[in-house]
Amino acid sequence: QIPTDNIASAIISASRNQAAKRDRNRQLLQDGTDRHFSGRSEDLLQRFHSRRSKSQEISNIANHVFDTTQHLLDRLLHCGCYKLPNSNSGSRDVSMLMIRGVCPLPTTYNCDPLSPYRTIDGSCNNLNNPEWGKSNVAQRRVIGPAYEPGTVGGPRVTGITGKPLPNPRTISNVVHINRNGFTTNLNITLHTFQMGQFLDHDVIRTPTETGADGATISCCQTLDRPECIPIRVPPGDPHFPDGTCMSVVRSAAANPGCTPGFRQQQNEITSYIDGSNVYGSTVDELNSLRNGEYMKTSLGNNLPSNLDTGCILNHPGEFCHHAGDTRVNTVPSLTSYHTLFLNEHNRIVNALKAVNPSWNAEKLFQEARKINIAQIQHIVYNGYLKSFLNKDVMATYNLASQRTGYSTSYDKTRDATISNDFGIAYRMGHTWIPSYIDLYSDLFTRQTGPEMGPFDLVQTYNNPHLIFLNGRTGSQGLQKWLTSDPCPSTDRVIEDSARNRLFEDSTGASFDLAALNINRGRDHGVPPYGEYRINCGLSPLTSSWDSLVDQNPTSAKLLSQVYDDPRDIDLFTGVLTEKWVNGSQVGPTLSCILGREFQKLKEGDAYWYERPAPQGFTSVISCTTVPSIDFTQWKSTTQTRGVDDLKINDNILDNID
Numbered sequence: 001q002i003p004t005d006n007i008a009s010a011i012i013s014a015s016r017n018q019a020a021k022r023d024r025n026r027q028l029l030q031d032g033t034d035r036h037f038s039g040r041s042e043d044l045l046q047r048f049h050s051r052r053s054k055s056q057e058i059s060n061i062a063n064h065v066f067d068t069t070q071h072l073l074d075r076l077l078h079c080g081c082y083k084l085p086n087s088n089s090g091s092r093d094v095s096m097l098m099i100r101g102v103c104p105l106p107t108t109y110n111c112d113p114l115s116p117y118r119t120i121d122g123s124c125n126n127l128n129n130p131e132w133g134k135s136n137v138a139q140r141r142v143i144g145p146a147y148e149p150g151t152v153g154g155p156r157v158t159g160i161t162g163k164p165l166p167n168p169r170t171i172s173n174v175v176h177i178n179r180n181g182f183t184t185n186l187n188i189t190l191h192t193f194q195m196g197q198f199l200d201h202d203v204i205r206t207p208t209e210t211g212a213d214g215a216t217i218s219c220c221q222t223l224d225r226p227e228c229i230p231i232r233v234p235p236g237d238p239h240f241p242d243g244t245c246m247s248v249v250r251s252a253a254a255n256p257g258c259t260p261g262f263r264q265q266q267n268e269i270t271s272y273i274d275g276s277n278v279y280g281s282t283v284d285e286l287n288s289l290r291n292g293e294y295m296k297t298s299l300g301n302n303l304p305s306n307l308d309t310g311c312i313l314n315h316p317g318e319f320c321h322h323a324g325d326t327r328v329n330t331v332p333s334l335t336s337y338h339t340l341f342l343n344e345h346n347r348i349v350n351a352l353k354a355v356n357p358s359w360n361a362e363k364l365f366q367e368a369r370k371i372n373i374a375q376i377q378h379i380v381y382n383g384y385l386k387s388f389l390n391k392d393v394m395a396t397y398n399l400a401s402q403r404t405g406y407s408t409s410y411d412k413t414r415d416a417t418i419s420n421d422f423g424i425a426y427r428m429g430h431t432w433i434p435s436y437i438d439l440y441s442d443l444f445t446r447q448t449g450p451e452m453g454p455f456d457l458v459q460t461y462n463n464p465h466l467i468f469l470n471g472r473t474g475s476q477g478l479q480k481w482l483t484s485d486p487c488p489s490t491d492r493v494i495e496d497s498a499r500n501r502l503f504e505d506s507t508g509a510s511f512d513l514a515a516l517n518i519n520r521g522r523d524h525g526v527p528p529y530g531e532y533r534i535n536c537g538l539s540p541l542t543s544s545w546d547s548l549v550d551q552n553p554t555s556a557k558l559l560s561q562v563y564d565d566p567r568d569i570d571l572f573t574g575v576l577t578e579k580w581v582n583g584s585q586v587g588p589t590l591s592c593i594l595g596r597e598f599q600k601l602k603e604g605d606a607y608w609y610e611r612p613a614p615q616g617f618t619s620v621i622s623c624t625t626v627p628s629i630d631f632t633q634w635k636s637t638t639q640t641r642g643v644d645d646l647k648i649n650d651n652i653l654d655n656i657d
């Protein structure tokens with residue numbers, strides 16, 4: 001038991017620190033170090049992560065608790081009288097003191113157990129634990145965090161042998177660089193890429209810290225700022241000039257129990273696959289998007305406008321789009337996916353209206369939303385996941401949809417709250433990001449002429465121009481492109497469009513997405529790759545490079561060039577260097593991490609579309625599964641479509657044994 005006066009003085013010291021931090025942030029905004037959005041690449045990254053003031057509120061409270069914990073740790077750890085609990089469910093005594101001084105009272109929920117419709121914020125899906133899977137709660141952890149030893153939330157900087165961990169950009173330059181030209185995977189279309197990101201934006205959005213008055217925090221000018229985790233570019237970089245630095249802000253903190261414990265991160269959106277990227281994750285968001293039974297549109301059945309999103313507008317009459325997820329403008333092909341499911345909602349409303357003329361707007365809206373979400377879930381589990389997971393993985397984790405009848409797999413003990421490790425590992429989809437983007441004709445062919453593409457993907461980040469082309473039918477052209485062209489192969493390579501030029505601005509400043517992923521894993525205290533191998537029942541890594549049994553020799557060699565010890569390999573880099581499991585396009589650790597997360601998102605969802613209640617769809621009598629693709633035919637048609645700038649290559653790099 002920690003002495004009460006120790007706790008009280010720790011809380012007071014932490015309050016002083018927090019107040020000083022707020023004052024300093026105000027000062028940094030005034031002196032121009034931190035700045036409001038002006039289209040710089042660092043502004044775009046900050047906007048990508050967060051727009052909600054609620055997240056900063058949660059983070060301020062959590063930071064206060066962590067600061068208090070760090071004081072206690074510094075004072076008491078050396079005497080052995082206090083050990084940090086592995087999860088944030090520490091001693092109630094401490095928690096009560098915290099609540100008095102710092103933490104808000106817990107929210108109470110009045111759940112309606114008979115409601116046939118999901119709540120918008122995901123609460124009350126699990127009646128015993130109404131906050132599971134809800135928006136604005138902490139992410140879960142499969143394995144306890146791995147922060148720098150002796151800290152409650154300091155990013156790992158020291159490797160297992162005591163030497164500093166390699167710089168994320170160095171790892172990216174050695175392991176994730178494209179040395180072999182653009183290789184595509186003839187087995188899957190670009191829909192896997194775009195559905196993958198769209199799905200990601202339904203289940204996780206981790207906010208970052210914001211400066212005073214929501215300003216972008218500048219992380220390269222000031223040293224040792226607690227909100228910062230910059231990536232300093234090593235000398236002699238192939239793309240970034242010497243002395244440059246990527247300004248990366250830490251993810252906003254969370255502390256679910258408001259008790260001493262390690263730093264956690266938040267999820268701003270609902271974890272459930274519930275179309276929150278279409279409908280929003282708060283009632284206010286929904287209200288801004290909905291018009292009676294319909295979802296609001298703009299001219300040409302496009303998404304409504306959002307004057308506050310902060311994207312790049314170079315043409316008169318164009319605007320950024322507004323949708324249930326704030327990242328909608330990241331790339332136009334993602335925007336087109338949002339547009340697709342928005343129009344699907346409105347199409348279903350019209351169809352329901354025709355057969356149920358007595359239904360009011362609320363009933364029409366909710367029923368259409370329910371059907372739209374069911375379709376999204378069906379596409380994910382009956383099509384999307386099958387495009388890269390093999391039959392065994394689909395079976396092991398009970399992922400495939402039923403052929404007939406209802407599913408009985410709901411398990412109320414499964415917490416569908418998104419996991420922190422999944423948020424890092426599922427970035428494997430960044431391997432699918434192409435280097436170009438295009439609008440295809442109604443015949444699914446490349447079009448020629450002015451403003452006809454292919455376009456450099458980099459020019460389209462956060463820029464909605466393509467949506468407005470051809471009389472505002474850009475979304476349709478993009479969908480036809482996604483249907484026609486092959487996806488970059490699932491491997492360790494991240495195209496330069498994202499690895500060198502992510503969110504490039506007019507000054508040429510940009511980010512490296514692979515380095516960001518590695519850096520973010522350390523920011524979140526996500527343990528290294530080897531820990532997940534053990535957790536997944538795979539062979540452990542040792543100090544010997546021979547223990548890398550799931551990497552082929554080329555990948556193992558590259559890893560050994562940057563890491564001092566295999567046990568230091570970061571999760572993102574580890575999973576993307578694995579050889580594919582037979583019949584799938586991911587390795588064993590990724591199969592395990594993705595398999596169990598998608599199982600949780602299915603079996604932990606009371607409103608899962610195949611369940612008889614509470615929403616009650618009619619039982620399936622017989623369902624046609626997705627037919628397999630005739631690759632021979634598809635390959636030849638692709639090649640006659642003039643995709644001549646692609647190097648079609650089905651001997652996919654190193655992930656094949």
Ligand code: HEM
Pocket residue numbers: 045048193194195196197200204205206207330331422423424426427428429430432433498513516517520
């Ligand atoms: C052009 C396409 C894409 C762009 C520009 C993009 C960009 C980004 C950026 C900037 C981040 C945050 C990086 C950081 O600061 O930590 C991120 C996170 C993430 N991305 Fe992507 N991404 C794309 C496609 C995808 C795809 C295809 C997938 C999956 C199939 C994916 C999955 C994720 C996940 C899971 C996260 C973490 C989300 C969170 O925790 O908030 N992304 N992406």
Ligand SMILES: [Ca+2]
Pocket residue numbers: 202203269270271272273274275276277
């Ligand atoms: Ca969701």
